[in-house]
Amino acid sequence: MTELVNLPKKRKGESTNWWEEDELDDFSIQKWKSLEHHGVIFPPDYIPHSIPLFYDGEAISLTPEQEEVATWWSSVIGTEWETKEIFRKNFEHNFLKLFTSDHKIKSLDKCDFKKIAEYVEAQREIKKARLPEEKKQEREAKQKIDEEIGYGIVDGKREKISNIIVEPPGLFRGRGQHPKAGYIKARLRPEDITINVGKSNLVPKCPVPGHAWKNVVHNSYVTWLAYYKDPELSFSNVKYVYLAASSKFKGLNDKLKYEKARKLRGLIDGIRSDYFDKIKKDNQVNKQLGTALYLIDKLALRVGNEKTEDEADTVGCCSLKVSNISFKENYQITLDFLGKDSMRYFNTVSIDPNVHENLKKFVEGKGQDEELFDLITTSSLNEYLKTFMKSLSAKVFRTYNASVTLQMLLAKFNNKKMQVEEKVQFYTDANREVAILCNHQKSTPKNFEVQMEKMQDKLKDKLESLSLLETHLKGFLSKKIAQNADKKLPTSEENTRKAIVRAKTSVKNMEIKLKMKDDNKTIALGTSKINYMDPRITVAWCKNNEVPIEKVFPKALRSKFIWAMYTEPAWEF
DNA sequence: TGCGAGACTTGGAAAAATCTTA
DNA sequence: TAAGATTTTTCCAAGTCTCGCA
Structure with a gap:
C-alpha cells in the first residue's frame, strides 16, 4: 500500500504522543501538573474618527x-x-x-x-x-505574535492556544428571536480576567501597564487557561480560554467521546428493547421516558434542556411543545420546531405504532403551548440512561448514530477503480446523509441561483459540442465531409472518437458538480465531520480505498484528529 | 428535588485563504 | 491576473451535562 498520509516519523523508544501511552494518568480527575502561559491579549483601543x-x-x-x-x-x-x-x-x-x-x-x-x-x-x-505585500506583512506580524504568546506549556509540552485575544467589544448578535440581541458587549479590561496557571509556574504579566488581572488561580482540575465574563451583560455566558483542538486536552476528550459512543454500540440492542418495554406497558412517566428516548435515538434529536427568559425560545426533545407535533396517517408524525441556533427542524416520519399512540395520548387535553413530555426532564432522562452505562447521556446517541450511519454507508463502497474525485464524492454523499440526520443546515449561499444558471449554461455548451462531435463522426462514417468542417474539429475518425469520450466525461463531471452543488445548497457538511463522525472510520476507509486523507480532512482537521491518523485499515467503529 | 454555576462541546455565519476561470 | 467561486478557518453564540448547594 502506498503511504497516504504524511506523519511524523517516530524515533526509536520515543513515546511523546499521548494517544500511544498505555497508562494515561486519570484525566477525569486531574488534568495537569504544570501549566504555564502568557495570559490573554486585548484587542486594540478604539481610534476615534470624529465624524458627526x-x-x-x-x-x-x-x-x-x-x-x-x-x-x-x-x-x-x-x-x-x-x-x-x-x-x-x-x-x-x-x-x-x-x-x-x-x-x-x-x-x-x-x-x-x-x-x-x-x-x-x-x-x-x-x-x-491592500497590496499582497501588505497582507503578507500583516500575516507575518500576526504569526509572530502567535508564535510568541499563542502557546502554553502543559506538563512540559508546548501546546497551541485557541483564543488568546479576548472578545472585542461590539453588538451582541444573538440568533433567532434572542431577547437580548442588540445589547452592547463591553470592552474588557485585565480586571475582568481570571488566570489559571500552575502553582510553581510563572504568573503571566498583565499586558496593560498600570492594570492587573482580576484573579490568579491554580486549578489543575480544569483545562481552561483563563476566563472572563462581560461585566455589563448579566445574561452573557462565561467565556473560557482553552487550548486548541490539536492539543492533548481536546484530543483526549474527543477520543474518549468516540470510545463512549462505541461502547453504546455494544449496549444499543438492550437499550432499545428496554425503552420499547417502557413505551408499551409501564406507567406514564416511564412511557414518556421511553418515547422521548425513542425519538432521540431514531431522529438524532438533541435532549432539549429548559431555557431561561433571557434566551431565544428554542426546543429539543424533552422541551417539545404540543404545537410542534402533528399526526398523519399510517403512523406518521410531523415535527416542526426551532432547535439549536433557531434552526428549523421540519420532518415527517413513520414511527412505531406504539410510539404514535403514546404521543397522541400525551397531547390529549393539553394546550398548544404546553409541553409534550410534561412528566420528565432532561435530568430524569439522563438518569435513566445512567442505568445502562455510568457515563451515558443523551448526546452520545447523536455521536453513535452519526458514526454508525457513516460506517454503514461507506461499507457499501465497492469500486476501487474509481477516480479519486469520484471516491471523494461518494464520501461526501455519505457525509451529507449524516448531516441530514443531524439537521445540520446552512443558509443558501449568496448568488446561488445565478451561479447555478451559469453552470447550467456551461453544461448546455458542453452538450452542444458533444452533439457536434457526434455529427462530425457520422460524417466520417458516411464518408461525407462534416457540415462544420470550418470549426476546429478533429481531422480523423479516431481523434473524433477520442474527443467524444473526453466530451462525455466532461459532461458527466459537470452534471455531478451541478447535482452536488444543488444537493449541498442548504446542508452543512462540516459540523458532523468535526463533531460527530468518528474520524477513525474516515481514516480506515481512506486507507482501504487509496484516497489521500487530505482530500477529505483539511489541515486543521488532520491535526485535530492526529490521534486517529494511525488507524489500521481494518478498524471498525 | 430543584436550580444555578461551571466547564466543556457543538453550531452557523462571516472572514480569510485558496482555487478556478475568463 | 483579476474577479469570482469554493474551501477552510475563525469567531463567538448556544447547546449539553455535572455538581454542589439550599
Whole structure:
C-alpha cells in the first residue's frame, strides 16, 4: 500500500504522543501538573474618527464612547440586523443610555448615520485594496505574535492556544428571536480576567501597564487557561480560554467521546428493547421516558434542556411543545420546531405504532403551548440512561448514530477503480446523509441561483459540442465531409472518437458538480465531520480505498484528529 | 428535588485563504 | 491576473451535562 498520509516519523523508544501511552494518568480527575502561559491579549483601543451623527438634520458631535457604539451600528446598516426588530429596539435602548437625559438625541429613527457609514465603507475598501505585500506583512506580524504568546506549556509540552485575544467589544448578535440581541458587549479590561496557571509556574504579566488581572488561580482540575465574563451583560455566558483542538486536552476528550459512543454500540440492542418495554406497558412517566428516548435515538434529536427568559425560545426533545407535533396517517408524525441556533427542524416520519399512540395520548387535553413530555426532564432522562452505562447521556446517541450511519454507508463502497474525485464524492454523499440526520443546515449561499444558471449554461455548451462531435463522426462514417468542417474539429475518425469520450466525461463531471452543488445548497457538511463522525472510520476507509486523507480532512482537521491518523485499515467503529 | 454555576462541546455565519476561470 | 467561486478557518453564540448547594 502506498503511504497516504504524511506523519511524523517516530524515533526509536520515543513515546511523546499521548494517544500511544498505555497508562494515561486519570484525566477525569486531574488534568495537569504544570501549566504555564502568557495570559490573554486585548484587542486594540478604539481610534476615534470624529465624524458627526446627524439628528433631525443637525450635526451632533459624539464623545469617543458614543462614537464607537454609533460606528458599530453604522457597520450593521444594510444587513438584516438593521431591520431586525429586537436588535433595533435593544440597540436603541442601550445607545440612548449613553446620552444624558437632557440630550436632544431621543430616538434611533431620527439618527442619520450616513456619514459614519460612508467612513466604515471606505475603511472596508481600504482593507480590501491592500497590496499582497501588505497582507503578507500583516500575516507575518500576526504569526509572530502567535508564535510568541499563542502557546502554553502543559506538563512540559508546548501546546497551541485557541483564543488568546479576548472578545472585542461590539453588538451582541444573538440568533433567532434572542431577547437580548442588540445589547452592547463591553470592552474588557485585565480586571475582568481570571488566570489559571500552575502553582510553581510563572504568573503571566498583565499586558496593560498600570492594570492587573482580576484573579490568579491554580486549578489543575480544569483545562481552561483563563476566563472572563462581560461585566455589563448579566445574561452573557462565561467565556473560557482553552487550548486548541490539536492539543492533548481536546484530543483526549474527543477520543474518549468516540470510545463512549462505541461502547453504546455494544449496549444499543438492550437499550432499545428496554425503552420499547417502557413505551408499551409501564406507567406514564416511564412511557414518556421511553418515547422521548425513542425519538432521540431514531431522529438524532438533541435532549432539549429548559431555557431561561433571557434566551431565544428554542426546543429539543424533552422541551417539545404540543404545537410542534402533528399526526398523519399510517403512523406518521410531523415535527416542526426551532432547535439549536433557531434552526428549523421540519420532518415527517413513520414511527412505531406504539410510539404514535403514546404521543397522541400525551397531547390529549393539553394546550398548544404546553409541553409534550410534561412528566420528565432532561435530568430524569439522563438518569435513566445512567442505568445502562455510568457515563451515558443523551448526546452520545447523536455521536453513535452519526458514526454508525457513516460506517454503514461507506461499507457499501465497492469500486476501487474509481477516480479519486469520484471516491471523494461518494464520501461526501455519505457525509451529507449524516448531516441530514443531524439537521445540520446552512443558509443558501449568496448568488446561488445565478451561479447555478451559469453552470447550467456551461453544461448546455458542453452538450452542444458533444452533439457536434457526434455529427462530425457520422460524417466520417458516411464518408461525407462534416457540415462544420470550418470549426476546429478533429481531422480523423479516431481523434473524433477520442474527443467524444473526453466530451462525455466532461459532461458527466459537470452534471455531478451541478447535482452536488444543488444537493449541498442548504446542508452543512462540516459540523458532523468535526463533531460527530468518528474520524477513525474516515481514516480506515481512506486507507482501504487509496484516497489521500487530505482530500477529505483539511489541515486543521488532520491535526485535530492526529490521534486517529494511525488507524489500521481494518478498524471498525 | 430543584436550580444555578461551571466547564466543556457543538453550531452557523462571516472572514480569510485558496482555487478556478475568463 | 483579476474577479469570482469554493474551501477552510475563525469567531463567538448556544447547546449539553455535572455538581454542589439550599
